[in-house]
Amino acid sequence: MRQQKSHEAGTEPPPSDAQMQKTLANLVNALDRCLPVPLGTQLRGLIEFGIALGELPSGQRLPSVREFAERAGIAPMTVSNVYRELRLSGLIETKPGAGTFVGDGHSSDGLHSSAMRKLQRRVDRLLDEAEALGMAPSLVASMVNARAARSRSSSRCLRILMVGNFLDTTQKYADRIREQLQPSDSIQATTVEALRAAPLSPFLFDLCVTLAHRRGEMEALLPAGVPVVGLSFIPSEETRSLLATIDPMARVGIVSVFPEFMAFMKPGVQRFTPHVSNTDIRLITAPDLPEFLQSLDVLVYASGAEHITKDLPAYRLAIEFQYVPDPHAILQTLLPAIEKLRTEIPKKE
Structure with missing residues (x-):
């Protein structure tokens, strides 16, 4: 009861809780029901690539299964299965009584020494x-x-x-x-x-x-x-610069190689193109990929999809979404x- 009154009075949550709520909001907002990829696959990719690309640092607390399922409007079993797979791969860990956290994959190589x-x-x-x-x-x-x-x-x-x-x-x-x-x-x-x-x-x-x-x-x-x-x-700096120069009225298409990367890649592109409103995404194996490519003014493709650029007219702009260490x-x-x-x-x- 006291906690409830404190919350109603406007007391700020502890920093760790505030960060977790921000993580929860980012993950939920990135889930896209229009993508031809199951939500469980999207969630796993968001966490996996979030770790790989520094969005989710080691030690970051993740929302509980119940909290995420309620906020995202998906089955608790879906979230539970994703968390289980990530635990088995060593990417996240559960601490009894404390919650679920991004694993510290660098404990042995001096990061926190x-x-x-x-x-x-x-x-x-x-x-x-x-x-x-x-x-x-x-x-x-x-x-x-x-x-x-x-x-x-x-x-x-x-x-x-x-x-x-x-x-x-x-x-x-x-x-x-x-x-x-x-x-x-x-x-x-x-x-x-x-x-x-x-x-x-x-x-x-x-x-x-x-x-x-x-x-x-x-x-x-x-x-x-x-x-x-x-x-x-x-x-990469080159990728960020090229995305920033896209015409606001351009039709921008994004092509991902991995299904689990789609939910991460689209907001990643939009982060550097907030001035562009017409953005869509396809998986590289999509049946309508040729027609999709022909409808674009600008193609943004994931590394590994270079071969699809040969199907673009010469005057179309193609940007590889490159990452660097x-x-x-x-x-x-x-x-x-x-x-x-x-x-x-x-x-x-």
Whole structure:
């Protein structure tokens, strides 16, 4: 009774509850009953890709089965089955008495380590001191890089495997990550499908990098002892810029490769095209896809659907909705894991 009166009096909910309510509203609003995809599949995709793309960070509390079912107007069993599948894949976890949360897939690779926080504070103090002395941050970075280079000769060279859904886009991810590696390190791109077809020797790679929501899957596919780092991704700057330039009166069509990505992709495109009102979406296997493509002024397609652009007239605009590894995830998750491996004794073949 007291809680009810407090709520009626306008007392703000705790921050964690407010964030959960925001998550609940975002998930419910993204469900689209006009899509040719079951709501359960949409919900699973919204959570999976929300984790992969940084929309749902580790530790984020999710709504209960009952609360989500009531708010979304769908069967509790549908929500329960989705949560069960996500728990089995290690993406979410249930804490008795506390609720359901996005799993902490990075607990072993340094994301929340006290050592990293301590170093970050020291870096901040160093930059503050440099600013007081009139030194630019770029000069400080150059000094740190030069100092680190002198100590790299004895550090271990690493062989890294980048695993994604499509080889071309995964190679682009690998190229981005390569910029953060030492010249003697190597990084090779491959796909989940290729790994399933040809299991790897445990001595071929020192580290695997993949999308955040595929980390558990990679740990099951790879030989024991190969650490796996899951990264979150963000829309590329090029994609955001191109979407912002679309004519407000244009007929924009979106094509998704994966059914579970449809409910996530459409609002993702609309986020950068709020000025466009005529937007529709199709799955790449839709029977009316050829007619749909011909009716558009602008096509926005998911990576992996490049081949459909050949069916567009030459004057039509086609934009690939590209993602890139989140720089913050590289800094806070991948680089600590890499530096930890450099100090370890390599495996003997």
